[in-house]
Amino acid sequence: MLNLSNSLKKHLEKALIKAFPEIAKAAQMAGLSIDPELVPTSRPEFGDFQANIALKLAKSLKTAPRSVAQAIVEELQNDDDFIRLCEPPEIAGPGFINLTIKTINLVEEIKSRLHDPRLGVPSVNKAKSAPIVVDFSSPNIAKEMHVGHLRSTIIGDSIARILEFRGHPVLRINHVGDWGTQFGMLITQLKSVAPKALTTPEVIDLGDLVTFYRQAKERFDQEPAFQATSREEVVKLQRGDPLSIKAWELLCEQSRKEFQKIYSRLDVHITERGESFYNSYLEQVVIDLENSGLLVIDEGAKCVFLEGITGKNGRLLPVIVQKSDGGFNYATTDLAAIRYRFNAAPKGDGACRLIYVTDAGQANHFTGIFQVAKRAKWVPHNARVEHVPFGLVQGEDGKKLKTRSGETVRLRDLLDEAIKRAESDLRRRLNEEGRTEEERFIKNVSTTVGIAAVKYADLSQNRVTNYQFSFDRMLALQGNTAPYLLYAFVRIAGIVRKGGTPDIHTDTFSFETSQEWSLVRQLLKLDEVITEVEEELLPNRLCTYLFELSQIFNRFYDQVPILKANNQAKNSRLALCLLTSNTLKLGLRLLGISTLERM
C-alpha cells in the first residue's frame, strides 16, 4: 500500500497547510515540512492508517487536540481526490485521525498485483544506482566453518537477496581469512609432517588441515625454533616466494572446495575476495594516514588514536595499522578494503553502501575503523558504512553452542541433523496417515524442510540478540517456523491442483467476509515491509510478515469455502489464494528458502 499511503500523506500535508498556514510557513522557513505522522493503525478496528499530528500540534496552537484534528479533517473532506481514496475520516481517542481506504481502491490494488511479477514492490533505477557491498560469511582458510559463519551466511544472503530484488547492484563479498601469521605456522608444520600436501592437490582434506593447524599452534606456543621458522615462512610468503605461494594456493583451494559444499547446500552465491586481495594496498593506507596527519607512532607501532573512545587507564584507544615489527594487521586490511570498495572503478567497486554482517563482538573494531576511514575522508558524502551485528548462537542450556563432547559444531553435521530429523518426522506422519510416497519425494521434502527450518529459525529472530539454537523448535510443525509457512503454501498448491485457477482478467472481484478483507489488507502490506527491511536490515520483519500472512490465510482457508463457493465468490477467493501463494513464494525466496508443492 506504499502508493496509497504516499498519496494519503500528500493529502494530509495539503490539508495541514490549508488548516494551519502560519505553522506551515514557519516550518517552511526552517526548511522543513509538517510531517502528518501517518502510520498504520495499531488495531484493525481503527482502519488502515492513523495520523497522529493533531496531538503534537495541539500544544503550540494552544487548542484542544480534537479540534485540531477536526480542522484537518474538514480540509480533507474538501479534497475530491481524498474523498475518492478514503472513507470519511474519524477522530478517535485524544485526537487520532483514523483513515480507512475505500474498498474499491483495495480491490484495484489487488487486481494490479495479480498482473505484477514484483507484487507491487517498486524497483530502484539500476542505471543510476551505485553498487552495495554485502560482506558476509567470511570463514577462515584451514578452519572448519562454524555456527557463527552460519548466521553471517544466512543473514547476509537474505539481505543481499532483498537489496537485489529492490534493484540494487549488489556485490556479495566473501572476505575469507586467507592471509596472515597462521599460514607461516601451518606451512612449517606441513613441511615437517606432510610435505606432499604442499605440492600436490587433493592430498589432504579440510579435516586434516584443521588437525595440522591445531598441532602447529601448539608447537608455535612451545617451541622457539618452530616459532622462528614460522616467522621466516611468513616473510617468504609475503615476499612472494614461488614455493610458499604454491603451498598457500593449495591450502586455500582445499578449503574453498569444502566451503563450496556448504554454500551449495544452502543455495548461497558469493564471490571470494579474501584478505590477501588487499595486500598491495596496505602500504598506501599507512602512507596516506601519515600524510593526513592522523598517524602516531606509539611503542613502535603506527596507530591512529580514536576520538572519544578510551581504553584501560583512560588513554584514547588506538587502531594499529602497522605493528612494531613492520607487519600489517587486520585493521589495515579492513581500511584498505573500505577504500577499495568506495573507490571508483576500475580501481575499486564504486560502492555507495557497505554492509558488514559479522558477530556483535566485533562492534568495537568496526566503530574504530569506520571512524578512521571517515576522518581520512575515504567515505564519500552520502555513502553509508554499516556494521550489521548479530548475537551468539547458544545451545538450549543458554551457553555457547557445542557438541556433547564440547567441540565446535561443524556446519555440515548441523545441516545433516536438521534434515535427518525432518525426514523422521515426515516418515512418521506418512505412516500415521497411511500415505505412501516415493523415496525421491521423501528425500526432497526432508532436505527442503530441514534447510528451511535452520535458515528460518535464524532469520526470524531479531539478529542483535543471542540466538538459542533448538532443532525441536525450528522443526516444530506449528508456530512461527518454516514448516508452518511451507504448509500454508502447500495448501494453496492443493487448491490449484483441484482445478482452482482463477480468471485474473475479470473485472468483477468481490470480497465479502472479514477473513477475505484481512487477507487483502495483509497482502497489500508487502511493499512496505520490503522497503523497511532494505533500510533497517532486519530480515525478521519479513519473517513476521510472512508468518502473519500464513496465519490469516489459514484462518481464511479454514472458515471460508473456496472451491464450493458460487462462481463469482469462488473466482475472487481463488485470486486471493493465487496472490497469497505468489507472496509467500517471493517472501521465502528473499529469505533464501524454497517452497514445495506437496509435503
Place this chain on the structure above:
RNA sequence: GGGGCUGUAGCUCAGCCGGAUAGAGCGACGGUUUCCUAAACCGUAGGUCGUGGGUUCGAGUCCCGCCAGCCCCGCCA
C-alpha cells in the same frame, strides 16, 4: 576501570518515527474433521515491560542513575 549489547507471560521471542486496551508461538487447560492436506482452526488462563528517577498531553520505546547477564578493550581476526 572504560565501552558495546541484552533484560517484556512458566519457556522462546515480536513490539516500526514515542501514540489508543503491551502481542505472538510453545507449554497448560477446553473445543472443532460427512468439507480444498487437522503440519490446521476456535476458545481460556497467564505481565510491576530488571529497577529508581527524569522529559512529554502520552514512555516497553527517549535521557540519567543503579542491578544482573553476555561480549570487547595495542601490535590475533
